[in-house]
Amino acid sequence: VSRGVAGAAPERSRLEPGIARLKEALPPRSWLDEPAAMEPYVVDWRGLYRGRSPLVLRPDTVEQVSAALAICNEHRIAVVPQGGNTGLTGGSVPAGDGAAVVLSLDRLDRIRALDAAGFTITVDAGCILAEIQSAADATDRFFPLSLGAEGSCRIGGNLSTNAGGIQVLRYGMARDLTLGLEVVLPDGRVLEGLSGLRKDNTGYDLKQLFIGAEGTLGVITGATLKLFPKPMDRVTAFYAVASPAAALALFGELRERTADGLIAFELLHRPILDLVFRNIPRTGDPLERPYEWYVLFEAAGPPIAQGLASGIEAATEAWMEAGLVLDGTVAATEAQRLAFWRIRESVADAQKVEGIGIRHDVSVPVNAVPEFLARALPAATAAFEGLRPIAFGHAGDGNIHFNLLQPPGMSDAVFLEATPRLNRLVHDIVASLGGSISAEHGIGRLRRTELPAYKSEAAMALMHSLKATLDPNGIMNPGVLL
Amino acid sequence: VSRGVAGAAPERSRLEPGIARLKEALPPRSWLDEPAAMEPYVVDWRGLYRGRSPLVLRPDTVEQVSAALAICNEHRIAVVPQGGNTGLTGGSVPAGDGAAVVLSLDRLDRIRALDAAGFTITVDAGCILAEIQSAADATDRFFPLSLGAEGSCRIGGNLSTNAGGIQVLRYGMARDLTLGLEVVLPDGRVLEGLSGLRKDNTGYDLKQLFIGAEGTLGVITGATLKLFPKPMDRVTAFYAVASPAAALALFGELRERTADGLIAFELLHRPILDLVFRNIPRTGDPLERPYEWYVLFEAAGPPIAQGLASGIEAATEAWMEAGLVLDGTVAATEAQRLAFWRIRESVADAQKVEGIGIRHDVSVPVNAVPEFLARALPAATAAFEGLRPIAFGHAGDGNIHFNLLQPPGMSDAVFLEATPRLNRLVHDIVASLGGSISAEHGIGRLRRTELPAYKSEAAMALMHSLKATLDPNGIMNPGVLL
Numbered sequence: 001v002s003r004g005v006a007g008a009a010p011e012r013s014r015l016e017p018g019i020a021r022l023k024e025a026l027p028p029r030s031w032l033d034e035p036a037a038m039e040p041y042v043v044d045w046r047g048l049y050r051g052r053s054p055l056v057l058r059p060d061t062v063e064q065v066s067a068a069l070a071i072c073n074e075h076r077i078a079v080v081p082q083g084g085n086t087g088l089t090g091g092s093v094p095a096g097d098g099a100a101v102v103l104s105l106d107r108l109d110r111i112r113a114l115d116a117a118g119f120t121i122t123v124d125a126g127c128i129l130a131e132i133q134s135a136a137d138a139t140d141r142f143f144p145l146s147l148g149a150e151g152s153c154r155i156g157g158n159l160s161t162n163a164g165g166i167q168v169l170r171y172g173m174a175r176d177l178t179l180g181l182e183v184v185l186p187d188g189r190v191l192e193g194l195s196g197l198r199k200d201n202t203g204y205d206l207k208q209l210f211i212g213a214e215g216t217l218g219v220i221t222g223a224t225l226k227l228f229p230k231p232m233d234r235v236t237a238f239y240a241v242a243s244p245a246a247a248l249a250l251f252g253e254l255r256e257r258t259a260d261g262l263i264a265f266e267l268l269h270r271p272i273l274d275l276v277f278r279n280i281p282r283t284g285d286p287l288e289r290p291y292e293w294y295v296l297f298e299a300a301g302p303p304i305a306q307g308l309a310s311g312i313e314a315a316t317e318a319w320m321e322a323g324l325v326l327d328g329t330v331a332a333t334e335a336q337r338l339a340f341w342r343i344r345e346s347v348a349d350a351q352k353v354e355g356i357g358i359r360h361d362v363s364v365p366v367n368a369v370p371e372f373l374a375r376a377l378p379a380a381t382a383a384f385e386g387l388r389p390i391a392f393g394h395a396g397d398g399n400i401h402f403n404l405l406q407p408p409g410m411s412d413a414v415f416l417e418a419t420p421r422l423n424r425l426v427h428d429i430v431a432s433l434g435g436s437i438s439a440e441h442g443i444g445r446l447r448r449t450e451l452p453a454y455k456s457e458a459a460m461a462l463m464h465s466l467k468a469t470l471d472p473n474g475i476m477n478p479g480v481l482l
Numbered sequence: 483v484s485r486g487v488a489g490a491a492p493e494r495s496r497l498e499p500g501i502a503r504l505k506e507a508l509p510p511r512s513w514l515d516e517p518a519a520m521e522p523y524v525v526d527w528r529g530l531y532r533g534r535s536p537l538v539l540r541p542d543t544v545e546q547v548s549a550a551l552a553i554c555n556e557h558r559i560a561v562v563p564q565g566g567n568t569g570l571t572g573g574s575v576p577a578g579d580g581a582a583v584v585l586s587l588d589r590l591d592r593i594r595a596l597d598a599a600g601f602t603i604t605v606d607a608g609c610i611l612a613e614i615q616s617a618a619d620a621t622d623r624f625f626p627l628s629l630g631a632e633g634s635c636r637i638g639g640n641l642s643t644n645a646g647g648i649q650v651l652r653y654g655m656a657r658d659l660t661l662g663l664e665v666v667l668p669d670g671r672v673l674e675g676l677s678g679l680r681k682d683n684t685g686y687d688l689k690q691l692f693i694g695a696e697g698t699l700g701v702i703t704g705a706t707l708k709l710f711p712k713p714m715d716r717v718t719a720f721y722a723v724a725s726p727a728a729a730l731a732l733f734g735e736l737r738e739r740t741a742d743g744l745i746a747f748e749l750l751h752r753p754i755l756d757l758v759f760r761n762i763p764r765t766g767d768p769l770e771r772p773y774e775w776y777v778l779f780e781a782a783g784p785p786i787a788q789g790l791a792s793g794i795e796a797a798t799e800a801w802m803e804a805g806l807v808l809d810g811t812v813a814a815t816e817a818q819r820l821a822f823w824r825i826r827e828s829v830a831d832a833q834k835v836e837g838i839g840i841r842h843d844v845s846v847p848v849n850a851v852p853e854f855l856a857r858a859l860p861a862a863t864a865a866f867e868g869l870r871p872i873a874f875g876h877a878g879d880g881n882i883h884f885n886l887l888q889p890p891g892m893s894d895a896v897f898l899e900a901t902p903r904l905n906r907l908v909h910d911i912v913a914s915l916g917g918s919i920s921a922e923h924g925i926g927r928l929r930r931t932e933l934p935a936y937k938s939e940a941a942m943a944l945m946h947s948l949k950a951t952l953d954p955n956g957i958m959n960p961g962v963l964l
Contacts, residue, residue, distance in 0.1 A: 441683065
């Protein structure tokens, strides 16, 4: 199943002079042009988007990035910036026409500085997320961005897509973790901004333009990021709740009574648990009998005080009396804690076993989560015989992953043909609740044609103006986002 | 002492057709043209910037703001957006040439919606900050933006200047508190963005452009803001520390051991305490004998746990043994807590009694605060006979207010003449440490000519490009920021 744009054959003659200059300007270790070597760079990790490219650039200095972009800009050669190539929307692979070079940041991967006293780290854009986490950990600090792909995704990609993940509730998105950026503009100029300042009100906050821009305005080459104290006195619990509305009430109680020490608050629907227990070894129900809705939450308290866990346990009695919580268990050991999280983290793999999923990464205002589920679950079931809607996600952020699982026995082709209709069904409910059709995955190639239907004309026009201002020749990641 | 630009007389004939159209388009209650009525809108609250204007607009709907901007844009009439007019850099008053209309948001002041369950509030831009705090408080929620002018500043101005204040450490700047904005663009189009979503990765984050832009790109008319649980189990302490470096070490200890429950961490130099105790009634030294450096900090713990205060007191013994803390007291009552804060909050008034202060609102990386003070304090004293440097501020954010107090007996004129030299002295030290010449006050008219010396060429060029893209006729707040 390839959604790669087929496109026309590249005008090789048009590209050749620029490609030749790129090969001259960069040392041979900084580019690839053999098809076999380029393969991992032209297809996304799920194999859904396959493109073509005449050249993959792998600069290992900011100066090389700058030189490469200046040449591409002069020769009007399109550039696809790429981090770990782990995105879910096809934004990091070239189109099928072979007219764009890939600019991989995978060799620009040094940790430049770590300031434990000032709670900051400065890194190259190609640093793997897990390596940043480890470097922080080694100095008794904590970098909270955490997501499934953390062992292979790279921070430049995380920033370009404004990645979210499990701990957004307490620590924010990638944007919120960024103090400074170094960016190479499409014409090769370098915008230096790695100050690491907590406060700087000297004009427009330029870094904000590039965060979440999916590589369409320039290339992020470095970042200064916030670090935090390590969460300690951590409490992890797996509760059955009466309903999504009860989950929302519990969310408010927990935020209040932990003084906003709530780090994660994940909502899980029973069919997901069954899917996981069926397909993923070493998983099992933490509770004795089944319920319809669950939350998995984690809170951290000040190690200087005492008793967060016992406080939560005591409060839980009141929540059970009030009918919010039906049953539950608090992890007594680290192994138990990891077992709870294994359930949540296995959802993607468990789905894959049972067929194609048409994914929706949507958000609504937090208090509209119950209404979204009350409308979207029956609508999806009614729309399609045998369709299995899978709802889970970061309820504390209003972010629901709403995936529609292939009916057993239905062919891939028939199911995929229904994609536009099912997208529209889900996204129209989202829009009617004031929500977003992409909470954390971005637009990429996947949602590009849907975007104008859900954004205002004024917003679309302003985005196009900004694109034209920063990238007047339109070389940056064409076909993605805008 | 007026720094108002004298300027040339307004070309009344050029302005008249547009002014007439504005008066027709808006109801009579929505504008003022009598000089006496306009007076509060053309001079800043400290009386340092006095301008002139042919018309003050006071729209009470977004539609009126839109209509007014469309007319101004068509007639090329400059517009000075104004909130509570409490800024410190002259950014909210017109220049002296009388060529700009003032657009006050003071009648667009409704609270549109409060969602306690979802922890959000949606407000008109003209809402007074303290009223937003009160509305949140009434539903058991907390809006953390807090600063001296909160009784009269308006949220649109706070957002346009990306205001900071006392609790940035834990809750962030105004930018970090913003979920959505409604903005009227210079041509009158309305950019709707009051979604209140926690996560929305559907393209460029347009609201970021207008936050901190000081009214040069459009007019903020509404905002959806984050609310928080109320801080409870609060501990407030006033400690003498061995040095700024010891303060920094204590800061790290507190962040770790309170699980980032540290809300405020203010550094105070002894001369400031003397200044306050001398000039402000009902203030006095919380400790028995004087020390050179102090911190005033506040932390909050989870009410569900116990013993933050006793935990901090126990840890303090170890910090005293290690020589970080020399002496200290933890507020035992709310009255004592308020007395500690009264010292900090009286600094501005205490200064005023003793003469003119040349102010610097600078930031450096948090771990460079000790070095900044070690260089700037002696440099200031050496630069000028009798000059009294006053250093205080949000050390946890790397933000120091570094004010230079008029030598006793020196004339205002002689002292003020030295302003550019003293600015340069302070700001060059800041720049050498990778700092910012405006941490939270903004650029306004005050720092506009200094800005290009401290920003890179690429950053200045990009800011000018953005300005030209969003406001091609240059009508928005000319003479401010850029």
